[in-house]
Structures are given as structure tokens and as C-alpha cells.
Amino acid sequence: MNDHPGTPVAIGGVGGSGTRLIARLLMELGFYMGDDLNESNDNLWFTLLFKHVGILSAPAGEFEDLVRIFVERMTGTGTCNPSQAAQVRRLALRDRPDHPASWLKDRADSLLAGAHKSPGARPWGWKEPNTHVVMDRLPGFLRGMKYIHVMRNGLDMAHSANQNQLRLWGRHFLDQDFEVSPRWSLKYWHAVHRRILRVCETMGDRFLLLNYDRLCQDPHGELPPLLKFLGLAPSMDAVSRLAELVRAPVSIGRFKRDGVGVFDPEDVAFARRLGFDVDDGLVAPGQGRLR
DSSP states (O other): OOOOSSOOEEEEOSTTSSHHHHHHHHHHTTOBOOSSBOTTOOBHHHHHHHOSGGGGGOOHHHHHHHHHHHHHHHHTOOOOOHHHHHHHHHTTSSOOSSSOHHHHHHHHHHHHSSOOOOOTTSOBEEEOGGGGGGTTTHHHHSTTOEEEEEEOOHHHHTTOSOOHHHHHHHHHHHOSOOOSSHHHHHHHHHHHHHHHHHHTGGGGGGEEEEEHHHHHHOHHHHHHHHHHHTTOOOOHHHHHHHHTTOOOOTTTTGGGGTOSTTSOHHHHHHHHHTTOOOOOOOBOTTOOBOO
């Protein structure tokens, strides 16, 4: 595909990483993020088109068709022809692990319905955590796009109730049998971030690895780089306005209750290398503070 005027900014990450907040910040800045959103600001057209295991083996032509359908719907630059509409409908025929066919049909109806509105001169993008799964292919069909990968401490995320990505993509990313547990959740987090650093390394300054924990701790210090990445001036007024939307969740540091003993040390070491706190503060019997 050729570059589209006003190339988009996509937001992804492991589920529960804080992508909802980043989408909210972009919307506050005037970005158009789609018309069919859920309460987490996920773009549900993207969910329909790309969040399924079949996308991993989709031929290049089919993948490009899906990208074209999505981009034209988001930008109001085209309508689906009968073949493309049938392709969209086929994606809604069967239940998926997280979405029944009836829900998928509603997404297809929304994608195909009515006149396609254009965001006009507004910048645009989307947020769907599973975007990271197709980042090895997506920039090749949507050249010039920017991508924000939101990362949160994997040790905390391992204790989250949201393990949907592990269930859906675990076999692909881990390439072995696994169970839904904190230990395997951190292994998935490790695999995802090791991969995203590799597949996005050629994007240069169009790729931003955003540390959610650090943003919550110091929004006034972390928001200016985000604004610069978006091509916006990091004025004091804009930073202060956006900082009011940032609230640190009480779940930061929750891994400390159970300690790091349940995790593979290699996965803990990787989280440390990415700058996260991995000190559980627990004291073993007869020993001092663990390091």
C-alpha cells in the first residue's frame, strides 16, 4: 500500500498494560481512534479483522486486503467492494475464544454500514492491545505508521486476572505447552517484549516503547517525550492537562506480596533489564533482605 496522508499511530501491548490510558491521551489530543470502540477504547474493527489465530498464516494478499479495508474505513477514503464485504462477513461466521459470532457480526455490520466518515485534517490512529501480534507485517503494508508499545512490569501483570492474550497466543509465542499461571504469564510477557524489540528495530523514531509504570510515577517527566513522538509541541499547558488523566493503579507492585520465587529467574532478569523493579522485599528465614 502507498503511504496515506496523515499516517496513523497504533497502540498495542500485552493486555492490561495501560493501553487504555494512552488511547485516552491521544483522544484528548484530538486523534480520531474509530467509531466502534469498547469501554477500554479498543478499536473493534481491528479486533474483527486481525485478532484471530488465522491471521498468523494469512497470505500476503489477504493480509493486505484486510489492512486496506481497515485503513479505508478509518480514513473515509473508500468503500468495501462485494468481495471485500464477503471477506469481512466470513470473519464473523464462527465463535472465537473471547468473542461469540453474534458479537463479531455486530462488528462487521458496524464496519460495513453507511457512509464512511473521514477524520478530515485530524490525526488518526487506533488502540488494540493485540496490534503487537501483527507488527512483523503491518508496517510493510502501512509504511510511515508509528507504533507505541505500552509495557508494564511483567511481574505485576503475571498476577492480573486478564490473561486473554496468553490463552489465545501462548502456543505461538512460547512454542511449547503452557498453563495459565503467573509463571507462564511472565514467560509470555518476556517473549512478547523480546520479539517486539526485534521486529520494530527497523522503525527507528517511529517506534516508542512506553514504560507505563514510569509514566504513572512521573507524568510531567514522561509526557513530553510522548508528545514529541506524536509530532506535537510539549507545552506546559498540554503536559499539565494530560497529567491530570494519569492515575497510578493500586496494583503497581502487587507481585511483592507473593515474591519472585514463582518465576523463572531468566524472565525476572529480562524485566530488570527493561528497567522494572523486581525486588520483592521479602526476607528469607535466617537471611537478610533479598536482592
